[in-house]
Amino acid sequence: MNRNLMTLSGLLFFALGNNVQAGDLPDKQAELKLAAPAQDADYLKMRSLATIPEGVFGDKVRLGYQLFVNTQQLRGQYVGNELNCVNCHMDAGRRANASPLWAAYLAYPAYRKKNDKVNSYQERIQGCFTYSMNGKAPESGSEPLVALSAYSYWLAMGGLMDKYGVTGAVPELSDAELLKGGKREDFVLPEAIAKATTLDERAKLPGRGFPAIPKPEQAYSPARGEQVYRAHCQSCHGENGEGLAMGGVYSLPPLWGPNSFNWGAGMHRVNTAANFIYENMPLGKSVQLSHQEAWDVAAFVVSHERPQDPRLEGDKVMELSKRYHQHQGYYGKSVGEGAVLGTQSYPINPVKQ
Incomplete structure (x- = not known):
């Protein structure tokens, strides 16, 4: 493992000294359309983490897992709050209906209306660091993005292989291929999986995202x-x-x-x-x-x-x-007698005290 990722004591980049303009940060967090959880859904089953292979590719997968469950390793460089990825993507990104990584990987690249472009998987992760982690997006092709993509790919491909009876180790991909995501015609699949599933079916696996619940009977309060x-x-x-x-x-x-x-x-x-x-x-x-x-x-x-x-x-x-913010939220609004939310916000990517 790159020791720099384990010893990020240097505070390298913070919002107060950040010259990035708002125009450089389009909305890469536009939400996907979700459905209610499928009844009796056949969710992909994940391979044991103990089966991550040895070697260079396995090291990338292991690093991705470690960064995912302990994202605070990147505090002061790419993370500006006290969250870890696993706080929202439960069970190390493996749990169905908790926005699992295996389903997300196969749903990208994906078009986003609000930034009017197709986002690769690494761009989706970059958005998570910018917004959910209140930090800074890692540079394209950087070690954290490759590692997180490798871990996501290993989960997805291992689950598909086991479901469709394909034995052996997960095929290795180059860094450039890992960063793209799996929703593409040129994504290499074992023949048995390619014959049994379509691109759209793989992009909409049961358990994807946070399943939509019915609208409330009363206005939420x-x-x-x-x-x-x-x-x-x-x-x-x-x-x-x-x-x-x-x-x-x-x-x-x-x-x-x-x-x-x-x-x-x-x-x-x-x-x-x-x-x-x-x-x-x-x-x-x-x-x-x-x-x-x-x-x-x-x-x-x-x-x-x-x-x-x-x-x-x-x-x-x-x-x-x-x-x-023309959606179900409170930014730019006041609640009760409080100030307009957003007018007294806390800093972006602050120095940890």
């Missing part, structure tokens, strides 16, 4: 959501959404405030948060929230101030809101 939060979420995520840290290491993630995802992240949408919460929370699901409770608590969580949207130019919050 941050006030009602606070009651749900106090009853079911506060014990893990803190009274003020600050998460749980021991010895400076967060075991449970902050949901708002300076150390959480920023206003550009997909999770700041009420519907995205509601879908995730209903399917995956509370952790362990000893209590199953109702659809209404999931919508309400999602509204409560995302109606709090958080780090700024990196696309903001100057103090034009309302202008940015009209351009990028």
